[in-house]
Amino acid sequence: MASHLMNSTILMITPFHKKSRGNKLTSERLQTGLQKRGWTIDLLSLESDDWQCILSGALKEKRYSLIHGLNITYFSRVLSVFPDIAQLPLVLTTTGTDLNYDIQSSFKPEIAETLNAVKYIVVFDDYFRTIFQQFYPKSASKLVTIPQGVSLEKRKGPDRNELGLNENDFVFLLPSGLRPVKNLEFAIDALEKLHPEFPNLRLLILGAVIDQKYSEFIQKRIRSLPWTVYPGEFPHDQMYGMMSLADVVLNTSYGEGQPQAALEAMSLGKPCLLTAVPGNLNIIVNGREGYYIQSQADMVAAARILITNRQLCRQMGENARRLVEKKYSLQKELCGYEAIYQRLLPGN
Structure with missing residues (x-):
């Protein structure tokens, strides 16, 4: 310059x-x-x-x-x-x-x-x-x-143990502020259906309380779900470490501009499950870097594939990393x- x-x-x-x-x-x-x-x-x-x-x-x-x-x-x-x-x-x-x-x-x-x-x-x-x-x-x-x-500082955050996660847990990451448009209950309800089949499934929610009423609703909803973890808001410079703990990143919003947090996790080699809505559409090729989902049944099916086929999960994650490197x-x-x-x- x-x-x-x-x-x-x-x-x-x-x-x-x-x-x-x-x-x-x-x-x-x-x-x-x-x-x-x-x-x-x-x-x-x-x-x-x-x-x-x-x-x-x-x-x-x-x-x-x-x-x-x-x-x-x-x-x-x-x-x-x-x-x-x-x-x-x-x-x-x-x-x-x-x-x-x-x-x-x-x-x-x-x-x-x-x-x-x-x-x-x-x-x-x-x-x-x-x-x-x-x-x-x-x-x-x-x-x-x-x-x-995508810009992520490579700093450590809490480890799995500090977040109440075990080493063999399969972790779905939902990085999202707590507000209605983010539709967090979609992810919670879908994964709740899958959890009896995979007891080591975990949902890690990371984001700030933005809408107080909605946040209370979500936190009340997950209080009885020990496989769901919401440790509260963390500074962005710890996101690299925390996102690294996950296996798959989720975005279940009703609408997006472009899901920055999902892109950040994808840059770390995490495949994604994204609702097929404006802002999410056009980010990935369905079945290559992850899957688009339109219903809870879609999410259950896609999540089951990624849990049971770890090689595919890793390959999709690598595809996601390359996509972010090239396009974002x-x-x-x-x-x-x-x-x-x-x-x-x-x-x-």
Whole structure:
């Protein structure tokens, strides 16, 4: 990266930054990676009580050359409070719930205004282009597809024993924040059917409490299931070690942007079972890196195959690792965003 780009300071705005969830991890990964390439990037979380004061002061000082927002819904709220930011080049990254639910629920003028104001709209997968073509066709020409990159620090976390797991347990990993859209009960109910057949089956749930009511429901549900382990939230820098303990990774969401945690586990050679929903679809080839599932019966059947055929499980895991290395590399992701920034900040 040429040194003159250090003169351009970029503001990245994320809706969430307190708990380990997609927007936090994406914004931190991009900020860290792009800063290593010479970009100056500040990060502002809308969870900060004084975010409006911070942004107001920065705009008065003309501190930023470009603003990069994550999540259409939340970025539209920023734009409604600070319409003058539209005078700067704006980049938007869509992150999941905003695409699968918010922009499809009904036409919202503030969403249309935001999409009109931004110069580029990043989606994680080409599938999401169809949503824009249907609901906001005038914005379709602004779309850029940049798959998420995977970045895992190779640090140890708790071992199996510390998590209440035995060495011979077959562990299904469900890395997910506890909120309704993640549909954790799908995995619990399906594996409960399989557990009598395979007593060493375990389900390890890793994620933050995001929706309090739903979290209480899930924790009450698993209290009577000793084969299900939920140790609570752990910092992201321990995920490498904890994901390494698993045999298979799950994503049972109703809808996704792109399941970052599942990709992280796949990068460690774990095959996956993914619900066949937007955001999960197009990640794998069914039967090569794992399986797509549409029902609990599908999940029971696929899980049984992986438990009983360890050689196939290992081969699918290796296929998953290669896929992530090829398609979801951090370097490719950073190059994609860097290209956008360079187009919008020529000569800076």
